[in-house]
Amino acid sequence: MTKHLEKLIKQLEVEAIDSYLFIGDSPRFPPRIFGGQVLAQALNAASRTVSEDRIAHSMHAYFLRPGDPSKRIVYEVDPIRDGNSFTTRRVVAKQEGKAIFNTSISFQGLEEGLEHQATAPTVPQPEDLETDAEYWERKARENPEAVHPAMLSHPIERRTIDPRDEDNPQPKEAVQHFWFRVPGNIGDDPVRHQTLLAYISDFGLLDASLLPHPYTPSSQELQVASLDHAIWFHQAVRVDEYLLYTMDSPSASGGRGMNRGSFYNREGVLIASTAQESLIRVRKPS
Template sequence: MSELLQQLIRLLEVERIDKYLFIGRSPKFPPRVFGGQVLAQSLYAASLTVEGVRPAHSMHAYFLRGGDPSKQIVYEVDPIRDGGSFTTRRVVAKQDGKAIFNTAISFHEQEGGLEHQSRPPQVTPPEELETDAEFWERRMREKPGSHNEGMIMHPIERRSANRRNYDNPQPAEPVQHCWFQVPGDIGDDPTRHQMLLAYMSDFALLGTAMLPHPYTGHTKGMQTASLDHAIWFHRPARVDDYLLYSMDSPSANGGRGFSRGEFYTRDGVLVASTAQESLQRTPRAAP
């Protein structure tokens, strides 16, 4: 496991200071805390308060304010319900006493039942695609000053099957496919794998809703942010093997974009689904 990956895991696995109170910290990346970090930290905090073997099966969250990466985040867990087979937790993330995020998470004791799933899309295998780090390194050589140091140094490996032209974004079908992998042995703890899956789930969803339009998150003056986020964990998953994140966006209107996603294993097993609404103000519309 690389040092960068170890740092990320230490960052996401929040510090417990009381039975239902936790402290999270952020990398010093301006201007605000990455939404996937808060999703992952709140899921991990809630999981530590659940008795027995009950993995999370759903998570519904709202981003209320932008987080300040220079300040710690306090996670308050509310033990709403401990039932016979389901456990429910509410988590509020705060900075300076103000809520920046809240979520409801449900945990379920695994049991048998009806089975079906959607079919995975046919996309280029990950080995035939360049990583984000390779893309940004090449872009830095071709266009000095345009590099994205955060993606070059990021410990999560991502390979896009339909990467967009950031210099001249052309309207395209709102469909995106990315392979994700945590490159390293992170053990067998299912909570850690779910935590990292939640972290990865906030990548690329927002951008999918921008594909039909001549804008990207890199467009000068564009104002974007995640507004809410939902994850359904259908089946156990390992993030240290490649997962395909298949995303689409059925709607954008009124300064908001809506995106959906599905995570598949290399064998085509559907392990998780996501949905997100995001703020997307064009340069002229931004107040």
């Protein structure tokens, strides 16, 4: 396990200070906390308050305020239901006594039932694509000041299919894909694998609603933020094996964009699904 991956896992697996109270740290990347981090930390906190025979199957969250990466986050878990088949937890993330995020998470034991799934898209395999780190290394050689050092040393290996030109974004179909994996031995704990998938689920999801427009999340004309986020876990998750994250945006209106995502393994099995509404406000010239 690399030091960057070890540090990420340590941050996402929050510190328990009481039975239903946890503390989480953030990387010091201003100006605000990455939404996927709060999703992952909240899921990790809630998962550690349920019995080991139950695993998360759905998570529905709202981002309420921008988080400050220089301050620790308090996660308060409310054990609102322990039923015969399902367990429910509500989590509120706070900084300085104010809620910045809340979520409801449902857990279930393993059951058998009817099965069907959507067909995985046909895309190039990960070995045929360069990593995002290699892409940003090329960009850094062209313009070192334009690339944040974090882009060159991220612990998650990503390989984007048909990456967009960040300097000259042209409108295109609102569909994008990338392969990813956690390149290291992270063990078999299902909570750890779900925690990391929740973290990754916020990568690029907002971007899908910008694809039909000449903007990226870094465009100065835009104010962008995640408003809500949902995850459904359909199958057992292993993030140390390549997974395909495919995203699309069926609609944008009213200063908001709707985004959907699906995670498939290399055998085409649908592992998890996501949905998110985001703020994509075009600022008026001053």
